[in-house]
Every structure is written in C-alpha cells, then in structure tokens.
Amino acid sequence: MNRLILAIDQGTTSTRAIAFECADGRFSPVAVSQIELEQHFPASGWVEHDAAEIWTATLQTCREVVRKAGGVGRFAAIGITNQRETSVIWDAATGRPLHRAIVWQDRRTADVAARLAAQGLETKVQAATGLILDPYFSATKFAWLLDAVPGARERAAKGEVRLGTIDSWLIWNLTGGRSHVTDATNASRTSLMDLKTRQWRPDLCDLFNVPQNALPDIRGCADHLRDCDASLFGRALPIHGSAGDQQAALVGHGALNAGDAKITYGTGAFLVANVGDQPVVSTRRLLGTLGYDVRGTAAYALEGSIFSAGSAIQWLRDGVGLISESRHSEAMAQGLKDNGGVYLVPGFTGLGAPWWNPEARGTVVGLTRDSGPAHFVRAALEALAYQTRDLLDALYADGAPRLGRLKVDGGVTANAFAMQFVADICEVEVERPAFQEMTALGAARLAALGCGLIDDLQPVAAEAPAVWTPRMTAPERERLLAGWRRAVKAAIVAAPETEAP
Ligand code: ADP
Numbered sequence: 429m430n431r432l433i434l435a436i437d438q439g440t441t442s443t444r445a446i447a448f449e450c451a452d453g454r455f456s457p458v459a460v461s462q463i464e465l466e467q468h469f470p471a472s473g474w475v476e477h478d479a480a481e482i483w484t485a486t487l488q489t490c491r492e493v494v495r496k497a498g499g500v501g502r503f504a505a506i507g508i509t510n511q512r513e514t515s516v517i518w519d520a521a522t523g524r525p526l527h528r529a530i531v532w533q534d535r536r537t538a539d540v541a542a543r544l545a546a547q548g549l550e551t552k553v554q555a556a557t558g559l560i561l562d563p564y565f566s567a568t569k570f571a572w573l574l575d576a577v578p579g580a581r582e583r584a585a586k587g588e589v590r591l592g593t594i595d596s597w598l599i600w601n602l603t604g605g606r607s608h609v610t611d612a613t614n615a616s617r618t619s620l621m622d623l624k625t626r627q628w629r630p631d632l633c634d635l636f637n638v639p640q641n642a643l644p645d646i647r648g649c650a651d652h653l654r655d656c657d658a659s660l661f662g663r664a665l666p667i668h669g670s671a672g673d674q675q676a677a678l679v680g681h682g683a684l685n686a687g688d689a690k691i692t693y694g695t696g697a698f699l700v701a702n703v704g705d706q707p708v709v710s711t712r713r714l715l716g717t718l719g720y721d722v723r724g725t726a727a728y729a730l731e732g733s734i735f736s737a738g739s740a741i742q743w744l745r746d747g748v749g750l751i752s753e754s755r756h757s758e759a760m761a762q763g764l765k766d767n768g769g770v771y772l773v774p775g776f777t778g779l780g781a782p783w784w785n786p787e788a789r790g791t792v793v794g795l796t797r798d799s800g801p802a803h804f805v806r807a808a809l810e811a812l813a814y815q816t817r818d819l820l821d822a823l824y825a826d827g828a829p830r831l832g833r834l835k836v837d838g839g840v841t842a843n844a845f846a847m848q849f850v851a852d853i854c855e856v857e858v859e860r861p862a863f864q865e866m867t868a869l870g871a872a873r874l875a876a877l878g879c880g881l882i883d884d885l886q887p888v889a890a891e892a893p894a895v896w897t898p899r900m901t902a903p904e905r906e907r908l909l910a911g912w913r914r915a916v917k918a919a920i921v922a923a924p925e926t927e928a929p
Pocket residue numbers: 441693694695696737738739740741742754755756757758837838839840841842843
C-alpha cells in the first residue's frame with residue numbers, strides 16, 4: 429500500500445514540501461525540500477509575492493521530494509497548508525496572475541477597513557465572520573486587485589477572472605486549471621464567509637465589492653479536492669487535505685477538543701484555541717475563526733496574535749548587538765536572579781490582541797543604574813509570557829474553557845527559560861512535541877484522513893514531549909503581572925495620538 433503523503437507548506441518566507449510516511453497512525457518525515465520566497469515591498473506598508481514564483485517553487489520542491497522519497501508510486505495523497513489571507517488574482521483562461529499577490533501583512537487597504545468601521549459595520553461583519561474590520565483579511569485585498577488591474581472588474585463580471593487565497597492558487601495549478609476551490613479555514617479568513625454555514629455571504633460580497641462568481645467553491649479540509657494533473661509527477665495523485673497554516677498546526681498538535689490550544693512562537697506568535705462546535709464572537713477583539721471542517725463537522729476556534737515574539741530576540745541580536753546568537757539569550761536571562769524591575773513591551777510594529785494599538789511602539793520601563801544587557805534580554809523573553817497571558821485572559825473572558833495544556837512550537841520554544849516562564853505566568857502546563865513541524869504535519873494528517881490512511885485525526889505520539897509545569901508562587905506572579913501592566917500602560921500613553929478615521 430502507498431503510505432506516503434506529500435505535504436506542501438507554502439509559507440510567507442519559503443515554500444516547502446515534506447514527504448511523510450504514515451504507519452500505524454504515526455507520521456515520520458522521510459524527505460524535505462525548501463525554496464526561499466522573494467519579498468517585494470513596493471511602498472511603505474505594502475508587501476507582495478509573485479504568485480507565479482510561488483507555483484514554480486511549489487512544483488520544484490514537490491518534484492524533488494517525490495524523487496528523494498522513491499518516486500510517485502509510493503504516494504497516497506497530497507495535503508496543502510499555506511500562508512493565510514494572501515490574495516491572488518488570475519486570468520481564468522491563461523492561468524496567469526494579473527497582479528502580484530497581496531500578502532497578509534500588507535496595510536494598503538487600511539482606509540477601506542477604517543471607512544467601513546466608521547460606518548458602524550464592524551458588529552455586522554464580526555457577527556457573521558468572527559473577524560474584526562482590518563486590512564489583514566482578504567476581502568479588501570481582492571477588491572483592491574479588481575480595481576487596480578485595468579478591466580478586471582468588467583472581465584470578472586463575465587467570469588474571466590479568478591480570485592483566491594494561496595491554497596486556491598496552488599490547487600488551480602496542481603489540477604491544470606480544472607479546480608477553483610478553497611478550504612473552509614482559508615475561506616474563514618476572507619471576511620466573506622459565514623462562520624456558521626461555511627458558505628460565502630452575498631451581502632458581505634456586496635459590502636466589500638467582491639463578485640462572488642470570481643471566488644472559489646468552499647470545501648472541507650479533508651475533502652477530495654480533485655486529482656492533480658498526471659503530467660506533473662507522472663501520476664494523478666489525489667489532493668485530499670487543505671488548511672491554513674495556523675489551523676493546520678492546531679491539527680498537527682492534536683488540539684482537537686474544546687479547551688485545547690496551541691501557540692506558535694516564531695517571529696510573531698499565534699495562539700489558536702479550540703472552542704468546540706459552535707462559533708464564538710469575541711468581546712475582547714480576538715478573532716473568531718474555523719479550526720477545521722472535516723466531513724461536515726466543524727471545530728471553531730478563537731485566535732490571537734502577538735506581533736513581536738522571536739523578533740524581539742532578533743532585534744537584540746541584529747539591531748542592538750547585545751547577543752551574537754538567539755540561543756545565548758537563555759543563559760543570559762538565567763544568570764539574573766530576577767528581572768530587576770525592567771520590562772520590555774515589544775511594540776515594534778504596534779500591539780496586537782487584545783490591545784490592537786497600531787501606533788504603540790517598543791517601550792522599556794524600570795531602568796536603574798544596575799540594569800545591564802542581561803536585563804534587556806530577560807525582559808524580552810519574559811515579554812513572551814506576559815503577552816501570552818494577556819491573550820489567555822482575553823480568551824477566558826470570552827467564555828472559552830480553561831486550557832488543559834498549552835501546546836507550543838516554533839523557533840523560540842528551544843528556549844527553556846522562556847517556556848518555564850510561560851508556564852509560570854500563564855498558570856498552565858506547557859508542552860513542546862519532539863517533532864516540531866506541526867503545520868506540515870497537520871496538512872499531512874488531514875490528507876491521510878481524507879484518503880483513508882487513518883480513521884481519525886487523533887495523534888499517535890512518536891516521542892514523549894517536553895513539559896514545563898507552573899511552579900511560581902501566586903504573589904510573585906501577581907507582582908510581575910502588575911509590573912507588566914504598568915509597562916503596557918506606559919507604551920500606550922507614549923503612542924502618538926491617532927486621528928479618527
Ligand atoms: P518563523 O517561522 O516566524 O520564521 P521560527 O519558528 O523559525 O520563525 O523562529 C525563529 C525565531 O526564533 C527568531 O526570531 C529567533 O530569534 C527565535 N529563536 C530561535 N532560537 C531561540 C532561542 N534559543 N531563544 C530565543 N529565541 C530563539
């Protein structure tokens with residue numbers, strides 16, 4: 429029997445393919461290929477990718493992995509996971525992109541989101557989609573593309589133009605232009621999908637000025653999305669799984685029940701908490717989103733992001749030069765008996781949930797003549813935990829069940845000091861799996877379920893995880909959190925005043 433799954437992980441900075449061998453419910457990587465992706469910054473706040481380059485890199489990495497893993501005959505299915513919200517427009521007849529893709533970080537449509545918010549429409553949009561009004565999501569990007577490409581609106585009306593997120597773009601190309609579909613998790617990031625019915629909302633398509641006929645059909649995360657074109661790898665492999673990157677990581681971690689949550693600590697940090705089979709609309713400016721939709725059964729999630737996590741460590745290394753390698757931060761922080769009252773609010777690009785203050789900037793408070801380089805390092809690592817605590821407090825305030833364990837992945841989780849501090853400050857057990865590629869693993873698991881290699885998404889752990897248990901006393905934790913809250917207040921007070929939109 430063919431037991432390999434080809435997982436495509438199309439991320440913001442690189443495109444990767446991983447071949448997983450699936451045996452007795454366990455997934456082991458057997459081959460990997462990766463190609464970096466060029467970032468285009470045509471104007472301040474604008475970020476673009478070349479969609480054609482993304483497809484070429486996807487094909488190249490897949491072909492390399494298929495070859496390394498012993499040929500296409502050993503594969504059962506393809507699973508896809510991708511950077512979410514990034515928006516592509518292409519010609520239905522030629523399959524050529526009509527513009528560079530607008531990347532999720534891009535802020536060019538901020539005025540549109542602000543105008544809709546000023547019209548009092550956020551409540552309506554949030555009730556339907558779970559999302560706040562922000563240029564982050566695809567709807568305003570799609571509309572911008574249709575207006576920017578000459579004739580695109582007229583051609584879209586005639587059915588000659590396709591819109592989609594990266595998953596749609598890849599599936600279109602993998603199927604030789606025969607399939608224009610998206611999975612429900614990616615669709616849940618557009619501001620156009622009704623979270624409950626998991627269908628496009630005509631009223632929202634009108635509101636955002638996006639013609640529904642240019643959008644892909646919405647499918648489940650483990651559906652058979654069609655076979656790929658036989659000419660690509662020598663055989664028509666079925667595409668059997670697809671989910672946005674953070675949702676795929678949720679599945680990869682096996683966070684399948686209400687009260688399960690994962691946080692990925694990379695450059696930024698993304699918390700996704702499973703809240704069960706009913707959507708939750710946040711009152712704390714978390715995002716309501718779809719965890720996954722498998723065989724018609726949905727798991728909903730609340731999501732919150734921290735803009736600067738590992739990037740604060742990068743800044744200490746590359747910007748300030750206090751450390752020569754990220755990993756040195758651990759010993760420096762451990763070398764102090766406490767933080768000496770120094771707090772760093774890493775608002776380099778504003779503050780994310782639950783503060784959502786785009787004007788705030790990085791702030792350090794509590795410096796004394798005793799403060800040295802190690803205090804900056806420790807404060808940057810501690811900030812990860814305080815920011816996580818803020819997200820969890822928002823989550824609980826929204827009525828989400830208390831977490832059993834917080835599952836973690838990403839580059840920063842190599843830092844044991846930081847992970848222990850997260851456990852202490854958040855009063856939760858922190859679990860880091862031995863295998864770290866949770867995003868690709870989630871896509872592989874969805875595809876394996878889709879093609880019948882496994883019966884359910886329940887993970888079968890290959891190796892024991894690392895676990896950190898809270899051990900800080902309550903008064904100590906409260907003292908530290910009080911210091912952090914004062915520091916956040918200072919960062920917000922110091923932020924430039926924004927003019928009302
Ligand atoms: P991304 O996927 O966002 O590029 P990664 O998951 O690869 O990020 O994580 C990279 C980040 O992790 C970098 O910001 C780096 O500074 C940080 N990092 C890596 N190792 C450590 C460590 N031992 N301690 C603290 N931060 C670390």
